[in-house]
Amino acid sequence: EKVYRCVEGEITASQLTDRHHHQAYGLEGGQPGASGMTWFQADGSAQWQTMVEAFGKRSTSKWANVRFGPGDRVRIETPGGGGFGDPRTRDTARLEDDLRDGFVSADAAHRDYGRTTKE
Helix, strand or coil: CEEEECCCCCEEEEEECCCCCCCCCCECCCCCCCCCEEEEECCCCCCCEEHHHHHCCCCCCEEEEEEECCCCEEEEECCCCCCECCHHHCCHHHHHHHHHCCCCCHHHHHHHHCCCCCC
């Protein structure tokens, strides 16, 4: 996830990305990847909107010639690739490394791998 803020002047932007609505598929029992999304927050607003909501675009991932002014923010969440193999059979030592390195949270490990520590 990355948030960009227009500091001064005006910015005209376009985007051509994928996987906002259709996740990457997993292989050999792997789970699908995470979806991406692009959000817009107008200067002075606390609300995040999709590009469809904010600008009437037909797509959240493919749009052109959108103008952002000072203080406006754009948040881009990039999609993730699909997994390979059943996560519940992941080597425990590697899962512990992933937990220690912050690649996966304890909640996600419990949900996706069925465990968080050695069993």
